[in-house]
Amino acid sequence: MTPFSYSRATDTAHAIDLAGAEAKFLGGGTNLVDLMRETIERPTALVDVTGLSEAIEEREDGSLLIGAGVKNSALAAHRAVRTRYPVLARAILAGASAQIRNMATVGGNLLQRTRCTYFYDNEGARCNKRVPGEGCDAIGGFNRIHAILGASKACVATHPSDMCVALAALDATVHISGAGGARQVALTDFHHLPGDRPDIETVLAPGDLITAVELPALELAAHSTYRKVRDRASYAFALVSVAAALKVSDGWVSDVRLALGGVAHKPWRASTAERLLMGGSATAEAFRAAAEAELAAARPLGDNGFKIELAARTITAVLSELAGADA
Numbered sequence: 001m002t003p004f005s006y007s008r009a010t011d012t013a014h015a016i017d018l019a020g021a022e023a024k025f026l027g028g029g030t031n032l033v034d035l036m037r038e039t040i041e042r043p044t045a046l047v048d049v050t051g052l053s054e055a056i057e058e059r060e061d062g063s064l065l066i067g068a069g070v071k072n073s074a075l076a077a078h079r080a081v082r083t084r085y086p087v088l089a090r091a092i093l094a095g096a097s098a099q100i101r102n103m104a105t106v107g108g109n110l111l112q113r114t115r116c117t118y119f120y121d122n123e124g125a126r127c128n129k130r131v132p133g134e135g136c137d138a139i140g141g142f143n144r145i146h147a148i149l150g151a152s153k154a155c156v157a158t159h160p161s162d163m164c165v166a167l168a169a170l171d172a173t174v175h176i177s178g179a180g181g182a183r184q185v186a187l188t189d190f191h192h193l194p195g196d197r198p199d200i201e202t203v204l205a206p207g208d209l210i211t212a213v214e215l216p217a218l219e220l221a222a223h224s225t226y227r228k229v230r231d232r233a234s235y236a237f238a239l240v241s242v243a244a245a246l247k248v249s250d251g252w253v254s255d256v257r258l259a260l261g262g263v264a265h266k267p268w269r270a271s272t273a274e275r276l277l278m279g280g281s282a283t284a285e286a287f288r289a290a291a292e293a294e295l296a297a298a299r300p301l302g303d304n305g306f307k308i309e310l311a312a313r314t315i316t317a318v319l320s321e322l323a324g325a326d327a
Contacts, residue, residue: 062217
């Protein structure tokens with residue numbers, strides 16, 4: 001492990017002052033410390049931001065402001081989340097173990113890095129995400145868990161978070177502070193697709209700190225759910241996951257939100273499917289057609305072609321469940 005300095009921030013402004021180009025903010029450390037141990041991350045300084053923003057604020061306009069330091073387990077257990085945004089509570093509970101959820105923070109969850117085995121193989125594998133321009137051994141290697149949507153010739157890795165898939169479906173906004181001041185970014189715009197620079201994963205500039213995540217007042221969100229398909233029932237990352245919220249009026253879809261996990265370099269908002277579903281009949285056949293349209297752009301690799309049918313079936317089943325239709 002590369003030697004590093006450690007300091008503890010007293011507030012957001014102090015944290016930004018302490019951060020330099022080679023510094024990392026430390027929350028729960030459930031991913032960052034592993035990456036440091038494997039020498040994939042080599043920060044020269046850690047700035048401890050635990051305790052800076054641990055509040056969950058229910059606002060008068062019905063929105064929810066979640067501090068970046070809130071622990072995942074606390075967020076999943078919060079009354080407002082369980083009743084008004086059940087998709088988020090279920091997504092969090094589907095991820096990792098209880099011990100990790102008790103440590104992991106909301107801000108850190110957004111910054112999780114891929115679990116691609118070639119990314120973690122610091123000695124024997126080429127990875128453009130780890131070393132830009134080096135190449136991507138996953139493309140011609142064992143790529144069962146890799147992306148079918150939005151990938152590039154430089155990278156086919158997937159984003160590992162469950163929570164972020166739910167946040168993408170809920171129209172969440174990320175609050176950021178940095179040397180240039182405070183700003184807000186839609187969660188769907190926060191993560192980058194790989195393009196030719198897969199090492200640049202988010203919109204954050206050096207020294208930027210996530211301070212909160214905001215959920216809008218969304219009546220639709222109360223009728224939502226999350227389904228994760230994985231190789232084993234516990235502590236496994238998604239092959240495919242679906243976060244969905246659906247409102248049906250007299251048999252017709254009057255509102256819908258849909259996002260996918262395990263299929264792309266970022267949480268994938270299924271905008272094509274949403275457009276087709278809006279105003280249409282709430283039937284399994286319509287849900288399947290919308291899923292197929294969303295997945296028409298999928299580009300499978302040697303080992304992950306099964307994800308296309310798996311995603312289509314999972315989308316259909318989840319929407320059918322919410323609609324009360326027969327899948």
